[in-house]
Amino acid sequence: MTSSAPSHLHPDRLLPASEPAKSIARELYESVKDLPLICPHGHTDPSWFADNQRFPDPASLFLIPDHYVLRMLRSRGISYDDLGVPRRDGGPVADSRSAWQKFAENYYLFAGTPSKTWIDHSFSLAFGIEDELSGDTASQIYDTIDKRLGDADLLPRALLDSFKVEAIATTEFALDDLPHHQKLATDGLIGQVRTTYRPDDVTDASRPAIAENIKKFGELTGEDVTKWDGLINAHRKRREYFRKFGAVATDHGVPTAMTADLEPSEKQALLDKVLAGRHDAVDAELFRAQMLTEMALLSVEDGMVMQIHAGSRRNTDPLLFGERGPDKGADIPGTTDYVGGLQALLGRCGNEPNLNIIMFVLDETTYARELAPMAGYWSSLQIGPPWWFHDSPQGIRRYLDQVVETAGFYNLAGFNDDTRALLSIPARHDVWRREVCRFLGEWTAEHRLSASTATELAKHLSYDAAKAAYHLP
Incomplete structure (x- = not known):
């Protein structure tokens, strides 16, 4: 990166x-x-x-539950299907890695927003990631986060203590x-x-x-x-x-x-x-x-x-x-x-x-x-x-x-x-x-x-x- x-x-x-x-x-x-x-x-x-289980994947941690993030992406015409947000009818949506790629390609939209401050801070504090999320860095950042999510210090109770x-x-x-x-x-x-x-x-x-x-x-x-x-x-x-x-x-x-x-x-x-x-x-x-x-x-x-x-x-x-x-x-x-x-x-x-x-x-x-x-x-x-x-x-x-x-x-x-x-x-x-x-x-x-x-x-x-x-x- x-x-x-x-x-x-x-x-x-x-x-x-x-x-x-x-x-x-x-x-x-x-x-x-x-x-x-x-x-x-x-x-x-x-x-x-x-x-106290590991978070499933980076998209489930940073993207899918965060309505601040979702609303900005939707404002630019990006489908919630492409962001992996579950449907009530059980219909197909993007898998985690594909959703993450779409998120990363459009991360520039968050310039000046508190969402970007929070995400960048989280990347640095929890995963040691100092680089900007983008389409080019999406896959490597995804792998870095996904690999760390299984570590004991990234389990929810441990995070409460470390924070x-x-x-x-x-x-x-x-x-x-x-x-x-x-x-x-x-x-x-x-x-x-x-x-x-x-x-x-x-x-x-x-x-x-x-x-x-x-x-x-x-x-x-x-x-x-x-x-x-x-x-x-x-x-x-x-x-x-x-x-x-x-x-x-x-x-x-x-x-x-x-x-x-x-x-x-x-x-x-x-x-x-x-x-x-x-x-x-x-x-x-x-x-x-x-x-x-x-x-x-x-x-x-x-x-x-x-x-x-x-x-x-x-x-x-x-x-x-x-x-x-x-x-x-x-x-x-x-x-x-x-x-x-x-x-x-x-x-x-x-x-x-x-x-x-x-x-x-x-x-x-x-x-x-x-x-x-x-x-x-x-x-x-x-x-x-x-x-x-x-x-x-x-x-x-x-x-x-x-x-x-x-x-x-x-x-x-x-x-x-x-x-x-x-x-x-x-x-x-x-x-x-x-x-x-x-x-x-x-x-x-x-x-x-x-x-x-x-x-x-x-x-x-x-x-x-x-x-x-x-x-x-």
Whole structure:
């Protein structure tokens, strides 16, 4: 291989260009770069850690599960069949090596994207690959990775240890029996690997199978879920079950931040419509809105941290969804009203000392206008890190610039990587830490922060904040 090393490998990447901010940022980064990783929310496959088997091949590791990568390639007219993405009908798709070759030939498309930073970082850290992926280098890089995947230090549990992952949370739905977490518990790994309770399968009435799912929910919990109180008690039981496997948080993927606080008779009437299949889109939104408030009330009871991931219009391509299922890249941000949306929930229980909500946003216009002032007032609210499309160097800069002056540093929930790609985890944390140190270095150089305060904040935002926000021991 003769191509040049990726530019992201420069030791001062993302740090300020000018002195004295550059020297300050470099010193701050040196103090935090080797801290353990706290990964309290993500979408890695729990079977990886339970079974601890080698990853099948390079495409299965870097390409097929990564919707960031897939969506860029599709935007240039590249077929998911050619990228080896499985079809629901079981139809033929490219084999791993052919898919990898197609990916490599089009890797130039990722110039300037965080995906390229993460992949290049992973190549270097895990496989010692310093050369650029391209059509010419595809085969040799594939062989290098494939040969290494069988080594003991590249097995999933070993990777967690080598990455210094102190805690990682996966995300499972309410109807999941958690078989992989049961095995992890038997192996003594609950604590390092935890589950997260995501009840969207029984709270999102826009899902075609919602009535069937709620029925299964009742069978699973022994509750009469045709009654509103029975439905809520079913959630209470499932949350308790998830906590046995390390869950400290719930997660709610909702298109808007709308919440509601209906009267008991109204809640029951709404549930009756959903179970009978007589609900429309307005009813579905109202059901989600009421369930968010109910989940907050349950968090007041049990102390589980509530994560609200709002503002994504998911699976917007019906053809792709029909062919391959959800989470394949056709998700688009939408405008989100947090002040109006969360008013019912906060009016009901926003002042409860046991309520902790982390808000994740795709609508960046709300950072300074809504989220920072809200987190700067409500003790129950914190702002989550830049998420999804904004988990990037520029996204982090925009985030810090818009929220800190109003919300302060200590109303931020630190960082989590929210990833499906295991090897991207240290790369994402490294970008966050570099950008935090860049920000703090510039403020220190401007005499807006003392050196000692900047040092404390660098550690807090890189490590302590996430542990505190998620109540991790």
